[in-house]
Amino acid sequence: MKILMINVVCGIRSTGRICTDLATALEAQGHEVKIAYGREKVPEQFKKYAVKIGSDWDVKVHGVKARLLDGAGFGSKKATKQFVKWMKEYDPDVIHLHNLHGYYINIEVLFDYLKCSGKKVIWTLHDCWAFTGHSAYCDAVKCERWSKGCYKCPQIKEYPKSFIDRSKQNWKKKKTIFSGVSDMTIITPSHWLAGLTRKSFLSEYPVEVIHNGIDTSQFMPLENDFREFYHLEDKFVVLGVATAWSDLKGYSDFLKLAEMLDDKFKIVMVGLTEKQLKELPPKIIGIKRTASVKELTYIYSAVDVFVNLTYCDSYGLVNVESILCGTPVISYDTGGCAESVGLCGYVVPQGDIKTIYDMIKKIKTKPLDLKVDRLACDNKRTIKEYLGKYRGTGNKRLIYPIK
Structure with missing residues (x-):
């Protein structure tokens, strides 16, 4: 089977690592992946999997359009047309979309092709x-305007x-663009996000949940000298991890906690x-x-508790990474984070630093x-769950028993 994934990054950050984890496992089973x-x-x-869409210049121009005209997803038209031409030649059996935002692809050109491609x-x-007109993180401000416009x-x-x-205009355009794909299934990593999606204009499609998985052979408790290196032998160590720190990811709340x-x-x-x-207080x-x-695994393994103060997260894969390394989690009840914490920590209302x-x-x-x-x-x-979707067998796990 030939599988093409489309995502803003490849092999880095959470979504890029999810793609390459999938690609590596699928290739090991004999499938071809790009x-x-x-x-x-x-x-x-x-790099053996990677196919670049457009150029860095295309991304910059698209980013300017997004900043000036609220046009995220509506730039990169020429680059996307060239990519569609490549897709037709590659002729995958399955097209697996991930993050389409990030100033690199034109959603109208892409979906015009998907609607007539006959592809799964x-x-x-x-x-x-x-399903919003602008925001990726509407949950951070408890906004549900997207449900109607x-x-x-x-x-x-x-x-x-x-x-x-x-x-307002973007929401209407997205509703038109994303509607009418004959064979599309939407997957979310949490029941929380699935619930929102079923309330949106994407509810015309099947919406199912597959929790993000991790390569458990990489994330496990590992002895290391992290505590000694930072002179933390007599401290109770609290860890926070983010790809990019901002107040939405809990940066200011960590300063308050310190x-x-x-x-x-x-x-x-x-x-x-x-x-x-340079701005951090001495307590951090x-x-x-x-x-x-491996470096992340060492750090997770060395600390006493992982604290996730995010205001926007669909599942909370960092929670899972910490748990697999033997470290309990305290997380805000944000998005699907409660689903990833499970029995391995505590979930606290957003912004409740005192309870944290x-x-x-x-x-x-x-x-x-x-x-x-x-x-x-x-x-x-x-x-195995994604393979079921690729082959059109849904969640019939008896076909692919877990061993």
Whole structure:
């Protein structure tokens, strides 16, 4: 089977790693896989899958259109036409869409092709952008205007930032563009996001849940000298990890938490920019973004608790990564995060720093006995469920028994 995935990045960040995890496992089963992507560098080991859509210049021009005209998803027309030409020649059996935002592909050109291609289409939604007029993270402000038609977007200054608000027009255009694909199934990584999708104009399609999986052979408790290197031997260490830190990911809340914790505690934040590193208070140890899974695994394994203060997340894969490394999680009840925490931590209402503080002290006093279902977290299960979708067999797991 020939499978083509389309995503903004390949082999990096959460969605890019999900794509390459799928590709590696599918290739091992004898399938041919390509990942069409739009931006940033591809790690060397994944270049065999990678197909670049357009150029870096195309991305910049598209980004300008998004900023000036609220046109995210409506640039890159020439680049997308060239990519469609390549798709026709490659002739995949399945086209698996992931994140289409990110200033690299024109959704109108793409869906004009998908509607007449006769291909099986799977679309994994990693956020809310597909059914809103602007925002990828409408849940951060509890906005549900998208259910009937967007207008006056409260997140127009958030990604994808714009100087003007065309959310009303964009919502109508997306509804037309995304409707009418003859054989498309929508997958979400959480029941929470599935619920939103079924309330949107995408409800004409089957909407099903496949939790994101992880390569459990990479994420596991590993002994290392992280604590010794940072002189944390006598500290209770609280960890936060993000691809890019912002207030939506809990940056300001971590600064507040640092003020509440005494000298027996230390916060470590991974994924910071150079500017953020310079601004951090002494109570926080800052580490730049890392693309090394092993380095992340060492850090997860060395700390005492992982704290996820995000205001926007469809599932919370970082929660799963921490749990697989033997570290309990305290997470805001954001999006699908409660589903990823499971029995391995605590879920706290968004913004309730006081309860976060109390839960940290509770775990310090009485460590959790983690009940980790590694099989449920393994991407092998995810692969088998996606194979069922590719082959049109749904969730009939008896055809692909878990071994």
